[in-house]
Amino acid sequence: MKIKKTRKFNFSVIYVILVLIFCYAPILSLVIFSFNSDRSLTNFQSFSLIWYDKLFNDGQVMTAVLNTIFVAVVATLVSTVLGTLAAIAISRMKKVMRDGLLNLNNLPMINPEIVTAVSLLLLFLSLGIGQGYLTMILAHITFTIPYVIVTVYPKLREMDENMVEASLDLGATPLGTIWHIIIPNIKTVIISAASLCFTLSFDDFVISYFTAGTVNNISIYLYTLRRLEPTINALSTIIITGIIIVLVLSNTIKHKKVNDNEDED
Amino acid sequence: MIGTVKKAPGGRSPLLKQIKAYIKRPKTALERFKLLGIPYYLILLVLVIIPMILILFYAITTPNKDDAILLTLNNFIAFFQEEGFVGVLWDSIRISGITTIVTLLIAYPLAYIICDYKLKKQALIILLVSAPMWVNMLLRTIAWKQILSTAGPLNAALGWLFGMEPINFLGTDFAVVLGMVYIFLPFMVIPIYNNLSKIDNRLIEASLDLGASRKYTFFKVTLPLSLPGVLSGVTMVLLPSATTLVVPRFLGEGRYFLIGNLIEQKFLKSGLWNYGAAISIILVVVLFIILFLTKKVDRFHKDEEDD
Amino acid sequence: MKMKTNISRFLVVGLCVALLPLVESCAIERMMGCLSKETLNIYNWGEYMDSATITSFEEKYNVCVNVSTFPDNETVVTKMRLQSFDVIFPSEVAVQQLVSEDRLEELDWDKIIITDKAGNERHFDATNDLIDPLVAQLAKAKSETGFDYLKYAAPYFFQNITLVYNTKVISKEEIEEQQWNILRNPKYKGAVRESSRDAFMIALHQLGYSSNTTDLEKIGEAETWLKEQKKVMGSQIAYLIDEVIDDVPAGLYDAAMVFSGDAFTIMDANEDIDFYNPSVGTDICWDSMIVPKNAQNKELAYKFIGHMLSYEQGLLNTEMVGYTSPLKDVYNDVIASLEDPRLIGIYSVITSETDEVYSFDLATKQAIESAWARVKASS
Numbered sequence: 001m002k003i004k005k006t007r008k009f010n011f012s013v014i015y016v017i018l019v020l021i022f023c024y025a026p027i028l029s030l031v032i033f034s035f036n037s038d039r040s041l042t043n044f045q046s047f048s049l050i051w052y053d054k055l056f057n058d059g060q061v062m063t064a065v066l067n068t069i070f071v072a073v074v075a076t077l078v079s080t081v082l083g084t085l086a087a088i089a090i091s092r093m094k095k096v097m098r099d100g101l102l103n104l105n106n107l108p109m110i111n112p113e114i115v116t117a118v119s120l121l122l123l124f125l126s127l128g129i130g131q132g133y134l135t136m137i138l139a140h141i142t143f144t145i146p147y148v149i150v151t152v153y154p155k156l157r158e159m160d161e162n163m164v165e166a167s168l169d170l171g172a173t174p175l176g177t178i179w180h181i182i183i184p185n186i187k188t189v190i191i192s193a194a195s196l197c198f199t200l201s202f203d204d205f206v207i208s209y210f211t212a213g214t215v216n217n218i219s220i221y222l223y224t225l226r227r228l229e230p231t232i233n234a235l236s237t238i239i240i241t242g243i244i245i246v247l248v249l250s251n252t253i254k255h256k257k258v259n260d261n262e263d264e265d
Numbered sequence: 266m267i268g269t270v271k272k273a274p275g276g277r278s279p280l281l282k283q284i285k286a287y288i289k290r291p292k293t294a295l296e297r298f299k300l301l302g303i304p305y306y307l308i309l310l311v312l313v314i315i316p317m318i319l320i321l322f323y324a325i326t327t328p329n330k331d332d333a334i335l336l337t338l339n340n341f342i343a344f345f346q347e348e349g350f351v352g353v354l355w356d357s358i359r360i361s362g363i364t365t366i367v368t369l370l371i372a373y374p375l376a377y378i379i380c381d382y383k384l385k386k387q388a389l390i391i392l393l394v395s396a397p398m399w400v401n402m403l404l405r406t407i408a409w410k411q412i413l414s415t416a417g418p419l420n421a422a423l424g425w426l427f428g429m430e431p432i433n434f435l436g437t438d439f440a441v442v443l444g445m446v447y448i449f450l451p452f453m454v455i456p457i458y459n460n461l462s463k464i465d466n467r468l469i470e471a472s473l474d475l476g477a478s479r480k481y482t483f484f485k486v487t488l489p490l491s492l493p494g495v496l497s498g499v500t501m502v503l504l505p506s507a508t509t510l511v512v513p514r515f516l517g518e519g520r521y522f523l524i525g526n527l528i529e530q531k532f533l534k535s536g537l538w539n540y541g542a543a544i545s546i547i548l549v550v551v552l553f554i555i556l557f558l559t560k561k562v563d564r565f566h567k568d569e570e571d572d
Numbered sequence: 573m574k575m576k577t578n579i580s581r582f583l584v585v586g587l588c589v590a591l592l593p594l595v596e597s598c599a600i601e602r603m604m605g606c607l608s609k610e611t612l613n614i615y616n617w618g619e620y621m622d623s624a625t626i627t628s629f630e631e632k633y634n635v636c637v638n639v640s641t642f643p644d645n646e647t648v649v650t651k652m653r654l655q656s657f658d659v660i661f662p663s664e665v666a667v668q669q670l671v672s673e674d675r676l677e678e679l680d681w682d683k684i685i686i687t688d689k690a691g692n693e694r695h696f697d698a699t700n701d702l703i704d705p706l707v708a709q710l711a712k713a714k715s716e717t718g719f720d721y722l723k724y725a726a727p728y729f730f731q732n733i734t735l736v737y738n739t740k741v742i743s744k745e746e747i748e749e750q751q752w753n754i755l756r757n758p759k760y761k762g763a764v765r766e767s768s769r770d771a772f773m774i775a776l777h778q779l780g781y782s783s784n785t786t787d788l789e790k791i792g793e794a795e796t797w798l799k800e801q802k803k804v805m806g807s808q809i810a811y812l813i814d815e816v817i818d819d820v821p822a823g824l825y826d827a828a829m830v831f832s833g834d835a836f837t838i839m840d841a842n843e844d845i846d847f848y849n850p851s852v853g854t855d856i857c858w859d860s861m862i863v864p865k866n867a868q869n870k871e872l873a874y875k876f877i878g879h880m881l882s883y884e885q886g887l888l889n890t891e892m893v894g895y896t897s898p899l900k901d902v903y904n905d906v907i908a909s910l911e912d913p914r915l916i917g918i919y920s921v922i923t924s925e926t927d928e929v930y931s932f933d934l935a936t937k938q939a940i941e942s943a944w945a946r947v948k949a950s951s
Contacts (some may be wrong), residue, residue: 086373101309112508174298206509225641243392415824416823436807518807520802
């Protein structure tokens with residue numbers, strides 16, 4: 001949808017800039033204080049890299065970071081694969097079952113995180129499963145897989161049915177069809193779904209807090225920290241730097257394919 | 266394929282054989298596809314449905330002295346009777362409502378404005394708005410705590426610009442809503458933007474060509490067409506913000522005791538799981554009712570497949 | 573909620589690039605090394621040990637130590653059921669609860685070897701190696717309730733709950749007159765600990781009752797006291813946990829109830845802050861090392877306890893955390909090294925007749941928790 005530019009052009013730009021300032025003010029504060037020589041998060045003393053040093057060398061922080069990444073990667077892989085397969089399965093169903101499953105799928109998304117967390121806690125306790133990596137990964141899969149399905153499914157519907165039928169008619173197995181026909185077509189959406197999963201898992205607090213037992217992830221580590229210190233600021237700065245790299249890359253690399261529609265989600 | 270079971274001296278074997286044959290039979294492609302979903306169905310069953318049933322079970326039972334289990338509605342009744350608890354639920358909904366409205370008011374104009382830009386710029390701004398999501402939520406909330414505190418930069422700026430005494434922003438509705446709006450903004454911007462960007466330009470042009478004013482076009486054409494996106498965004502903000510733990514804890518100076526904190530207390534501190542489960546059920550029911558009502562607002566509700 | 577596809581691809585690449593330095597980090601090398609060694613799992617409060625004590629233990633015995641942290645005692649009680657730890661550092665009231673639930677291993681003091689100040693390796697002698705106030709409390713507990721802490725727990729830090737205040741804003745006379753009520757005085761910005769037991773303690777003491785009362789009526793009165801506090805103070809009261817340690821020196825609060833160890837850090841950071849132990853009474857407590865029954869490596873656990881009870885480690889820990897060490901030699905040396913009378917005063921943990929130690933009673937605990945939820949929910 002495009003609207004013609006009106007005389008309010010200048011105000012809109014200011015508005016956008018204001019919103020972006022709002023979005024980045026705390027980030028800026030985080031980055032600045034990651035270089036603080038003091039542990040304070042309000043008084044900047046002088047420039048120093050001690051927190052970066054601590055980030056890489058303090059066992060507890062690094063363990064939390066690695067745990068977070070590990071759980072996020074595993075959960076993302078499992079969720080994306082199983083979710084995509086499930087979306088494919090659902091797209092072949094009759095309306096009644098399909099709608100039913102899709103609604104059911106929405107449950108973990110709509111359910112308040114704390115209720116999901118608590119329900120999983122009760123499950124693990126009742127089954128007597130010791131809380132640790134396994135329970136945390138299972139919990140993360142549980143709350144990310146619906147997002148995969150919700151992301152992938154619409155694109156599946158858009159895809160040309162005839163291609164699948166043609167492939168099957170020509171003698172390909174269903175698995176072969178999936179691998180060679182369906183997946184290439186929805187590749188972009190799958191990657192979208194995967195990065196969504198990763199973000200959700202990486203940043204998760206509530207569900208991890210209730211199901212992780214003693215495995216610390218970054219959020220739990222922060223929540224149980226007695227006094228705040230800029231170590232995790234250092235981590236965040238690194239992540240933000242990564243994102244800036246992405247911005248620069250995406251703005252300098254020209255899109256080759258004309259069909260590579262940027263409106264695609 | 267399973268025929269009648271013959272009671273032969275071998276007992277179950279004919280049935281078992283028939284079941285095995287059923288599982289091993291050559292399947293149609295359609296059936297094969299559906300089988301792909303089995304891991305997911307398992308996950309749904311074990312990790313979603315059963316836990317919910319467990320919660321329900323805990324909510325309607327109560328541990329007895331002799332470890333016997335009594336079916337009871339006491340947990341639910343206790344919630345409504347206990348002083349202040351309904352107030353906590355109301356507070357949570359109130360704050361979440363304000364948060365949702367403020368987020369909507371900020372997100373919608375933003376999405377609308379950037380639809381005008383070149384595609385690449387649109388993508389850039391969307392990325393910029395959603396990039397902070399990669400930074401840990403607790404960290405961003407704590408950062409706001411530093412900014413809003415009496416010793417922080419906001420008060421410093423106010424003092425320098427207007428000569429004001431430092432105000433304590435923390436522990437106010439303002440701080441809590443601000444924190445929540447900040448966290449949930451991308452969740453509102455992105456669905457609205459997706460929706461707005463897909464609205465067929467020709468409809469707008471047609472409306473203008475037919476003589477309608479820009480304002481009229483917006484209210485009668487654009488806005489209604491963008492409602493699914495708005496609804497999507499509202500859903501993604503309303504529910505989580507009512508139940509969040511982090512923002513009230515860090516920005517509320519401990520004075521904000523919302524429903525999430527209450528459930529946390531019952532489960533992790535008091536060990537009153539039955540009570541906690543009942544409160545969770547009440548929360549889910551209330552939120553689903555609110556969600557149902559907001560869905561009614563959307564008259565042009567399309568199929569979910571077009572999301 | 574969807575993201576731009578090419579961009580999200582780059583995002584993942586960018587993240588990988590940014591995290592590449594991780595591969596080089598020492599911590600990864602350490603983790604690799606740990607796969608082949610014996611591991612000890614510790615569960616402690618956050619930032620409650622000097623990491624040098626851990627490293628020296630790892631080097632001495634060529635083992636790996638995994639440290640997990642918890643924010644409060646309730647978490648310990650809940651999570652230790654599901655997870656196996658070798659050494660846990662609960663507070664004394666949690667020790668009581670765990671013993672009543674039969675979760676703790678009786679400590680085999682023969683296996684605990686310490687290195688004392690003189691460098692001798694010997695067994696721990698509670699009467700002579702612990703500071704007198706703690707020895708007195710332990711004896712009192714044993715004689716009054718028959719509960720012998722040392723059977724299960726090795727003391728780690730000793731503290732009380734105290735009132736810190738900004739001397740520039742509140743005068744000594746005012747504090748002595750109002751006692752815990754200073755936290756109900758809307759003139760001053762106060763901070764109460766976000767803990768049901770501690771909040772009820774100050775209410776009960778201010779009302780003149782024992783903090784260990786099982787009388788539900790008195791608990792009800794305390795509940796009213798706390799609700800009034802919330803109402804009267806409005807935005808002048810905050811319920812915090814450890815943020816106080818940074819917020820009080822920064823001047824955000826005029827008065828706060830804190831643990832003496834935190835008060836030490838606070839006063840060290842700001843010379844205008846002083847402390848006061850209300851004469852109506854406060855709480856005395858200590859954290860100790862225990863070995864749970866489901867510990868996997870009990871032999872190593874005993875070695876660790878011996879290590880932490882040694883002079884050198886005790887000194888490192890108390891210097892880093894600021895809490896009072898119950899080890900006599902360490903305690904005396906620290907006090908000798910301090911000059912500021914406030915710091916000497918707080919580190920000494922001066923106790924009075926009206927001070928009490930929490931005793932564990934399940935029914936009362938639940939009553940107080942429920943009452944606290946009502947207080948927090950009130951307006």
